[in-house]
Amino acid sequence: xxxxxxxxxxxxxxxxxxxxxxxxxxxxxxxxxxxxxxxxxxxxxxxxxxxxxxxxxxxxxxxxxxxxxxxxxxxxxxxxxxxxxxxxxxxxxxxxxxxxxxxxxxxxxxxxxxxx
Amino acid sequence: xxxxxxxxxxxxxxxxxxxxxxxxxxxxxxxxxxxxxxxxxxxxxxxxxxxxxxxxxxxxxxxxxxxxxxxxxxxxxxxxxxxxxxxxxxxxxxxxxxxxxxxxxxxxxxxxxxx
Numbered sequence: 001x002x003x004x005x006x007x008x009x010x011x012x013x014x015x016x017x018x019x020x021x022x023x024x025x026x027x028x029x030x031x032x033x034x035x036x037x038x039x040x041x042x043x044x045x046x047x048x049x050x051x052x053x054x055x056x057x058x059x060x061x062x063x064x065x066x067x068x069x070x071x072x073x074x075x076x077x078x079x080x081x082x083x084x085x086x087x088x089x090x091x092x093x094x095x096x097x098x099x100x101x102x103x104x105x106x107x108x109x110x111x112x113x114x115x116x
Numbered sequence: 117x118x119x120x121x122x123x124x125x126x127x128x129x130x131x132x133x134x135x136x137x138x139x140x141x142x143x144x145x146x147x148x149x150x151x152x153x154x155x156x157x158x159x160x161x162x163x164x165x166x167x168x169x170x171x172x173x174x175x176x177x178x179x180x181x182x183x184x185x186x187x188x189x190x191x192x193x194x195x196x197x198x199x200x201x202x203x204x205x206x207x208x209x210x211x212x213x214x215x216x217x218x219x220x221x222x223x224x225x226x227x228x229x230x231x
Contacts, residue, residue, distance in 0.1 A: 033219075042120075043207070043221040056218075088159065094219075102149050102168060105209075105219060107161035 003027040006091050006108035013081065014116055021076040021111045023091030030095060032074040033105065034066060037088040049074060081115045088112050118143045120210050122222035129198045130230050136183075137193045137225045139208030146170075147213040150184070150191045155224075156204040164206070167191065195227075203229045 004025045013019050025032065034046040048056035049068040063085075065077040074091055088110045095103035119142045129135035141150070152164040167175045167184050174182050179199075183192045195202055208222040 040223075042223045045219070090161065092161075102166060102211075102213075104151055104163045104166060105153075105161070106163075107153075110159045112159075 004091060004093055004106050004108040006089075006111055008111055009109065010112045010114075012114045012116060013078070015081060015083075017081075018077070018079040020078065021089055021091075021113075023074040023076075023108055025072055025074075025091075025093040025106070027093055027106060029093035029103075029106070030071050031093060032068060032071070033092040033094075034074065034076050035090040035092065037090055037110070043090070047076075078113075081113075083115050086113055086115045118145075118210055118212070118218070118220050120208050120220050120222040122206075122208055122225050124225045125223070126226045126228065128228040128230055129195075131198055131200060133198055134194060134196045135198055135227065137195075137206050137208075137227065139191045139193070139222055141189050141191065141208070141210050141220075143189070143210065143212075145212055145214060149211045149213065150182075151209040151211065152180070152182070152191075152193045153207045153209060153221075154202075154204045155207065156201075161207070165193070198229050200229050200231065203227060 007022045031050045036044045046060045047066040052068050063080050067075040090110045091108045092105040094105050121140045148169045150167045153161050154164045155161045165175050165177045165180050179196045181194045205224045205226050207224045211219045
């Protein structure tokens with residue numbers, strides 16, 4: 001148990017579906033992240049929220065829409081995805097203030113997404 | 117821009133032996149942190165060890181230790197007395213102490229433990 005919970009663990013969706021991934025952290029952190037992990041590729045940072053404000057958006061297609069209602073919850077809304085979006089989506093949290101570089105990421109178990 | 121390179125996609129080690137995973141990075145900053153994460157088949161990414169760039173002493177956590185060579189920008193992970201539970205993907209990561217939200221990962225090294 002790392003204090004970061006992701007649901008669902010597995011998700012299969014068609015290209016026309018709309019679904020959401022959920023992440024919740026109980027560590028009192030102020031920064032939350034979405035990463036995409038595909039086979040044989042480095043972890044790709046998608047979005048970063050610091051104190052509920054989005055501070056990073058790494059040119060992610062608009063079919064991925066993040067939402068951070070508070071510092072403990074993070075969502076990733078999905079719509080009209082493509083098969084190449086199939087991957088493991090990891091949520092993480094950390095202390096995100098400048099000068100807190102020694103604060104490691106705490107990851108959830110990930111959501112294995114398959115787009116058919 | 118900072119980069120992290122892990123040049124060994126896969127490695128194998130005999131149980132109870134010692135193995136070293138390599139990591140090099142590129143940065144123009146002087147204040148940063150380095151991490152090794154482990155991702156077993158359960159998918160949970162777990163912090164193994166961390167190193168502050170301003171500390172010359174190499175970090176150690178039980179059977180895990182690092183060889184941090186700041187001038188060479190090298191940060192290798194040594195696992196002593198390898199155990200079957202050490203089988204996993206290992207990721208090296210860099211985090212600036214000046215930019216709070218950029219954490220850069222290498223591509224990972226898959227470690228197999230041979231019984």
